[in-house]
Amino acid sequence: MLSRLLYLNWKFFLARLSRFQSLVIAGYTIFLLIMLFNLMGTALVVIFLDSTPQYEIDLPWLTPEIHQLILITFANVFWILHFAFTSTRLLNIDENRKLLAYGYPSGRLSFHLNLMSMYHPVNVIYNLTWIVFLSVQISSGLNILWILLAVLINYGIIYSIKHRFLQLMEKRFKVIVFSILFIIFGTIQAFAIISRQTQAWLGDLSLQLAEIINFMYYLPGGLLFWSATVETDPIHTAIFLAIAIPAALFIFRDHYRKTLEGLLNPAVKKVEKDVSKLLAFLKKWLGPNAGKFYYYVMIHPYNRLQLLAIILIPIVYIPLLLHLEYGLISAILIPTMLAAVPVALLAICMANMFGYENRELLLHMQFPVSFEKQLKERFLGIIAIPLLIFYGITIFEITRLPEIGPVFDIYIANTFFFLCFMVVFLWSSFYQFQKASYKSFSFKHPIIPQKVTFTISFAIIILGYTIFVPLGDLQSYRLWVMIFLIGAICTYLWKNFEVLVTLYQKKILGRLWNML
Amino acid sequence: MEYALEIKNLRKKYGNEKLVLNNLDLSVPGGTIFGLIGPNGAGKSTIIGILTGLLSLDEGEVTIGDLPLNNKNELKIKKKIASVLQPPLLFENFTSYEFLTYVCEMYGITDEQLNDRINSLLTYFEIEEFSYVKATQLSSGSRKKLAFCAAVLTEPEILFLDEPFESVDVISIGRMKSLLRRMRNKGCTIFITSHILEVVENLCDDIAILYEGKILAYLDAKTRSELEKDVTLSEIFERYVKVHDVGEDLLNWL
Numbered sequence: 180m181l182s183r184l185l186y187l188n189w190k191f192f193l194a195r196l197s198r199f200q201s202l203v204i205a206g207y208t209i210f211l212l213i214m215l216f217n218l219m220g221t222a223l224v225v226i227f228l229d230s231t232p233q234y235e236i237d238l239p240w241l242t243p244e245i246h247q248l249i250l251i252t253f254a255n256v257f258w259i260l261h262f263a264f265t266s267t268r269l270l271n272i273d274e275n276r277k278l279l280a281y282g283y284p285s286g287r288l289s290f291h292l293n294l295m296s297m298y299h300p301v302n303v304i305y306n307l308t309w310i311v312f313l314s315v316q317i318s319s320g321l322n323i324l325w326i327l328l329a330v331l332i333n334y335g336i337i338y339s340i341k342h343r344f345l346q347l348m349e350k351r352f353k354v355i356v357f358s359i360l361f362i363i364f365g366t367i368q369a370f371a372i373i374s375r376q377t378q379a380w381l382g383d384l385s386l387q388l389a390e391i392i393n394f395m396y397y398l399p400g401g402l403l404f405w406s407a408t409v410e411t412d413p414i415h416t417a418i419f420l421a422i423a424i425p426a427a428l429f430i431f432r433d434h435y436r437k438t439l440e441g442l443l444n445p446a447v448k449k450v451e452k453d454v455s456k457l458l459a460f461l462k463k464w465l466g467p468n469a470g471k472f473y474y475y476v477m478i479h480p481y482n483r484l485q486l487l488a489i490i491l492i493p494i495v496y497i498p499l500l501l502h503l504e505y506g507l508i509s510a511i512l513i514p515t516m517l518a519a520v521p522v523a524l525l526a527i528c529m530a531n532m533f534g535y536e537n538r539e540l541l542l543h544m545q546f547p548v549s550f551e552k553q554l555k556e557r558f559l560g561i562i563a564i565p566l567l568i569f570y571g572i573t574i575f576e577i578t579r580l581p582e583i584g585p586v587f588d589i590y591i592a593n594t595f596f597f598l599c600f601m602v603v604f605l606w607s608s609f610y611q612f613q614k615a616s617y618k619s620f621s622f623k624h625p626i627i628p629q630k631v632t633f634t635i636s637f638a639i640i641i642l643g644y645t646i647f648v649p650l651g652d653l654q655s656y657r658l659w660v661m662i663f664l665i666g667a668i669c670t671y672l673w674k675n676f677e678v679l680v681t682l683y684q685k686k687i688l689g690r691l692w693n694m695l
Numbered sequence: 696m697e698y699a700l701e702i703k704n705l706r707k708k709y710g711n712e713k714l715v716l717n718n719l720d721l722s723v724p725g726g727t728i729f730g731l732i733g734p735n736g737a738g739k740s741t742i743i744g745i746l747t748g749l750l751s752l753d754e755g756e757v758t759i760g761d762l763p764l765n766n767k768n769e770l771k772i773k774k775k776i777a778s779v780l781q782p783p784l785l786f787e788n789f790t791s792y793e794f795l796t797y798v799c800e801m802y803g804i805t806d807e808q809l810n811d812r813i814n815s816l817l818t819y820f821e822i823e824e825f826s827y828v829k830a831t832q833l834s835s836g837s838r839k840k841l842a843f844c845a846a847v848l849t850e851p852e853i854l855f856l857d858e859p860f861e862s863v864d865v866i867s868i869g870r871m872k873s874l875l876r877r878m879r880n881k882g883c884t885i886f887i888t889s890h891i892l893e894v895v896e897n898l899c900d901d902i903a904i905l906y907e908g909k910i911l912a913y914l915d916a917k918t919r920s921e922l923e924k925d926v927t928l929s930e931i932f933e934r935y936v937k938v939h940d941v942g943e944d945l946l947n948w949l
Contacts, residue, residue: 547771
């Protein structure tokens with residue numbers, strides 16, 4: 180029975196793994212391996228530091244305290260990575276639940292799923308990395324027992340916390356998101372203050388190093404690190420085992436019960452009455468089609484998070500960059516970041532324009548209103564709001580940041596930036612269509628396909644550099660090239676507006692008809 | 696006789712696959728309830744897809760009302776027709792009330808009686824308690840009933856229903872049938888596809904059997920009255936559609 184279950188889940192794994200995702204997983208594994216080897220190298224340096232006088236000459240700053248700080252910081256950062264990438268969705272409960280209808284005993288299924296999850300490649304990578312990292316630093320042979328149990332308990336606790344965190348997240352989404360953003364904002368500002376008074380802070384830091392290391396020992400990664408380095412004896416080890424083994428059993432019993440509960444009680448959506456006036460408002464101002472589309476975009480939980488990030492990033496970084504002496508970095512980064520704000524909004528709406536509604540679009544096609552008219556209304560509605568923001572930002576740059584460049588140059592550069600991405604998003608909407616998922620924590624991007632996200636991120640940086648890097652005397656040539664390209668893109672879009680309908684019929688309609 | 700719908704030599708295939716509709720001819724008289732029955736994969740949904748403008752036809756002619764189905768007449772035809780597809784098409788993030796209002800707006804129906812009409816339909820099908828609940832939270836039966844309400848609200852001349860009774864409870868099926876008869880009596884033509892032969896037999900005036908993309912038999916009211924009294928539609932269906940005799944021996948192990 181277990182072999183069938185394994186086979187089934189292997190099939191699930193392969194079925195949803197596109198070529199691109201395979202590459203991402205392979206790349207991620209390589210990244211972890213590189214990190215592990217780097218870490219082992221650092222660990223070896225630390226271990227042999229005392230016995231190799233050459234290190235003291237070559238790396239005078241690398242005192243034993245600093246070494247310890249590096250290692251314990253790594254342990255804690257690695258724990259955060261472990262926490263972020265281990266997902267309860269790896270259990271694939273929705274699909275595996277179907278086995279209950281074919282006679283798979285529920286208790287055994289729960290047990291087997293937990294076992295399988297522990298041996299999932301993602302978890303194996305992390306747990307093995309922990310074991311290798313910690314094993315390099317053991318004080319005595321007895322620490323091996325400590326490490327094994329600590330890694331096991333750590334894995335179990337991460338799963339338990341995550342399960343409860345996701346439940347809490349569903350209930351208190353807004354409060355949690357605001358708190359996280361507030362913490363990030365505060366941390367960045369704190370770093371900004373520290374970075375402006377580096378000398379004073381570093382002076383204080385060196386005095387407080389021992390206290391910081393001591394504090395970090397009590398963080399999750401630090402506790403794991405401590406399990407490897409603690410000087411122990413058989414009596415203490417026996418006491419530790421007497422506590423840790425029942426604790427591990429208790430945690431895994433919790434997993435077993437929670438999985439069983441999940442298998443037997445599928446999540447049922449609570450029927451809630453909705454009396455939002457947002458839809459009526461959007462329909463009134465943007466038209467029925469664009470209004471409906473914006474409504475779908477605005478109520479998608481992931482978009483609210485993205486919107487907050489889009490607003491927050493320039494608010495945090497631009498004042499920071501303005502505090503620095505205005506130079507090449509600021510000259511490129513500030514306008515790129517500002518130009519990226521309307522582009523990011525455009526991405527939310529346009530990069531997967533049909534993914535929010537899917538089969539519903541067939542109903543739009545049946546209405547006695549020209550479908551071309553409906554699509555045009557949608558397209559114009561989508562670009563209206565980012566365009567308003569685009570103009571707002573351009574006016575802000577012209578009036579408040581004159582050091583960026585002449586008025587005309589800024590306007591042309593921003594327009595070119597906006598138009599280029601509009602074309603990329605149009606391409607993405609038709610050629611990279613996918614059903615927008617409401618899952619915010621799955622490894623698959625919920626709205627925009629991953630490859631498009633990567634393309635956008637790289638393109639923003641590359642295009643930003645190309646457009647905004649100061650060129651001196653050559654600046655006017657670049658300006659003319661941009662004006663020509665703006666003209667070409669606008670003329671093409673204006674003359675081929677029906678491309679919206681023809682591409683829809685070629686690329687989207689067939690998929691919607693077959694979609695259930 | 697005036698036909699609400701005429702199809703001549705209709706051919707359709709998906710990509711390089713075999714023909715789904717193979718030189719299909721069909722004429723449906725106006726003001727009747729017409730039932731199209733056929734096994735899975737016969738092409739029933741494809742016909743509805745073509746007639747409602749969601750799929751293009753490869754060859755052939757289609758006339759709806761007195762208008763040939765082409766780009767020029769597309770909007771005029773869409774004003775005359777409404778449909779309920781399988782699975783039903785709803786706006787998942789709209790409440791039932793928002794959805795019905797939206798559909799009416801798209802058909803240009805904005806009179807003062809609209810709210811009363813919507814409320815009466817929701818009450819008739821006992822889904823008024825879901826007026827302010829999003830479609831995504833409705834059960835499959837309620838979804839079907841809501842889609843049916845939307846189609847009826849537009850007061851179409853021709854109503855296309857693809858498996859309208861699937862997942863719907865017995866009481867609501869009775870109400871749907873009663874409403875369809877009332878619409879038929881007012882001159883509306885109703886085109887139904889269904890697997891539930893008893894319902895089709897009981898409700899429809901004319902029935903056609905579709906098999907492998909062709910109409911094998913057309914049973915109008917007169918033909919049906921001439922048939923032996925104790926012959927059921929199911930038996931007629933089996934006469935026309937090749938039922939492969941696989942033999943019960945295959946399942947001797949059971």
